[in-house]
Amino acid sequence: MLANAYFVGKVLYPALFEDINPEAKANEIYTFFVGKPVFSELNGQYGNLVFKQIPLCDGDIMECILPTEQFRKIT
Secondary structure, eight states: OHHHHHHHHHHHOTTTTTTOOHHHHHHHHHHHHHSSOOHHHHHHHTTTOTTOOOOOOOSOHHHHHSOHHHHHHHO
8 A cells, every 4th residue: 555655646746756666665665564575476466457557438438348349239
């Protein structure tokens, strides 16, 4: 959770957080709490999706969730 705050800051205020690397901060925090930098290990367990922006849907929610072919079948 602590490392997420740096990522959110970087997304919302990029100019203020331009010198911050969330992955490095995560390793710094993990090293403090568990004694070693384990970000890469944990990130791998979550499909390397940690600290990635997830695009928001602009249109119909079903269109955003389903592949195009499936969406066309139900509409």
